[in-house]
Amino acid sequence: MTRADLVVIGFTLALLPFLYGTFWNRQGPADAALIIDESGREFSIPLDTDQQLHIDGPRGVSILEVRDGQIRFLDSPCRGKQCIHAGWLKESGEFAACLPNRVSIAVNGSEPLYDSINF
Amino acid sequence: MLTSSKEIDLRYPGLPGLLLIALLAGLGLSCSEPPQQQHKTQFMALGTLVTVSLWGVDDDDAAEAVMAVEDELNRVQKTWHAWQPGTLTEINAALAAGETIDADPATLALLDKARDLAHRSGQLFDPAIGKLIALWGFQSDDRPDAPPPAKADIERLLANLPDMNDLVITGQTLSSTNRDLQLDLGGFAKGFAVDQAIERLRDLDIDNAIVNAGGDLRAIGAHGGRPWRIGIRDPQSSGVIATVDTKGDESVFTSGNYERFFTWDGVRYHHIIDPRTGYPATGTVSATVIHRDASTADAAATALLIAGKDKWRRVARKMGVKQVMLIDSDMHVYMTPEMEKRVYFRTGTPPRVTVSEL
Amino acid sequence: MKPGTDRSVITIETTRQDHRIAWLTALAITIHIAESVLPSPLPGVKPGLANVVTIAVLMLYGWRTAMWVSLLRVLVGSILIGTFLTPTFTLSLAGAVSSLLVLGLGGLLPGRGLGPVGYSLLAALAHMAGQFMVAYWLFIPHQGLFGLLPVLMSMAALFGLVSGLIVMAMVAKLKERTS
DSSP: OOHHHHHHHHHHHHHHHHHHHHHOOOOOBOOEEEEEOTTOOEEEEESSSOEEEEEEETTEEEEEEEETTEEEEEEOSOSSOHHHHTOOBOBTTOEEEETTTTEEEEEESSOOSOSEEEO | OOOTTSOOOOSOTHHHHHHHHHHHHHHHHHHTSOOOOEEEEEEEETTEEEEEEEESOOHHHHHHHHHHHHHHHHHHHHHHOSSSSSHHHHHHHHHHTTOOEEOOHHHHHHHHHHHHHHHHTTTSSOTTBHHHHHHHTTTSSSOOSOOOOOHHHHHHHHHTOOOGGGEEEETTEEEESOTTOBOOOHHHHHHHHHHHHHHHHHHTTOOSEEEEETTEEEEESOBTTBOOEEEEEOSSSSSEEEEEEOOSEEEEEEEETTSSEEEETTEEEESOBOTTTSSBOOSEEEEEEEESSHHHHHHHHHHHHHHHHHHHHHHHHHHTOOEEEEEETTOOEEEOHHHHHHEEEOSSSOOOEEEOOO | OBOOSSTTOOBOOOOHHHHHHHHHHHHHHHHHHHHTTSOOSSTTOOOOTTHHHHHHHHHHHOHHHHHHHHHHHHHHHHHHHTOTTSHHHHHHHHHHHHHHHHHHHHHTOSTTOOOHHHHHHHHHHHHHHHHHHHIIIIIOOOGGGGGGHHHHHHHHHHHHHHHHHHHHHHHHHHHHHHO
């Protein structure tokens, strides 16, 4: 264990709490999911209504399903189908993505669908 | 460069194990840290409901910040209200009497900016038509129950309708080449007030906030790890038709024909008067503008509602606003591509949309 | 190269070192493939277990060799799994390149420099950071992605530390065998 090693370890021990403090979202029941498509467009989907969503991506159409307050990838034009294997997302902070088709889902907690209304 | 000649130190094998435990402990501790706070406070100012949202500010600082915002908004209101006594009423009185009046640099800067925006909007946004606004009764917050003005009165004003180019600024002095010129900063003052409020927050080292004055807002920073999310209300109902995530520092302003109006004999007259006709602008239900500073966004939204679906692109281009959305009386949506990228429509069936470059 | 008597055959003599490096590369590839079945909060982003081999090679044979082993691992591994030129491949490559860069820099430290734990930890953090950045910039420019960053970096730190211990043991064993 050299001195440089200890510096690296010290740096890591300082880095992790900083990351949590800055980026960690509270856990909690989910009521909305944030979807991002290939153009970087983001939109919020409430999880209270059962529905299916078709999101266009470079590989084709990814189909998302919302049911019983949960959301999942139902189908996607990728080879690995890892996004589908991620299964149902229901807790705040849960995340699934189809990288080849550039579609991702992030579940929000007790975050409101909007912070302020413009009218 | 490392070669195998460097000794690998195996003297303290137990140390990594201890550090592993320390790492896990550190993780455990940081997980239980309380999350950043959001504060949301409402109060009345500028004749409307104001909501201030703050992120990452502790309780004491938040209270202080909200008070600062309220004070600033009240100060602007007092100075620029066209009806109640203040700087603006003094100026209007002098101009009506054909006199000159001195003004302080801040006032001059504001009027200069208003004049510039008016010019770039093709005079569609024009604070010089205060007399016309007053004729309609919209200069005050409380319009008495009365019929719309007579056509003759409107036409008389229209014959010699002043515009901002008639306002002369020489050094510190204001004067006018048209005795009918009365300043009404209604289509601009809210934006200006919001800009000032944001500056006050920045002075207090607050970089993540939303100041929302009666639906028109400026958002700076973000809501912790995610952007501030703004809902855009459906002109026809109280639901939210679309959402926009703000980035960095942006204002979202909407002018609508449903905000202030009166009804007489079954006809609705709203407060955004078209200087070309002397009557409330027709054809467009709302115009939404996203732009960095609120005063420009406010003026542009007003001008674009008047410009309507035929002229909005030209006016937007001249005013330098790139993210615009117009909804006409048929609920047909017009947008720039930049706006289309950012707005997500939440209604099940997307409304009729036309996307066109400026 | 020793010129052979038969001109149509070129003989390459390999050393014991070459054998060892080939063996280590194969090991790295195997670990890489095994790692691909692990679930991950963010698809394609892996803790980088194969880095164990990279670090061992680094300490025994130097940075350049470690670089070859690492890149071969990513290339061959992805071809074998069938993810060549997919986003997964890009992420693996990003991770490998980031860790190599950081390891190279780490080697420039004066004095005794870094030990296996330091190298491992740095490499793991760089590996994860590299993958995350590529995922963010190329695939999911999503603010919400950052919500995963603390967990991903913690995983990386943990694996880095554990790998460091494994490397310490591995290198000691390998040193025995060479001498």
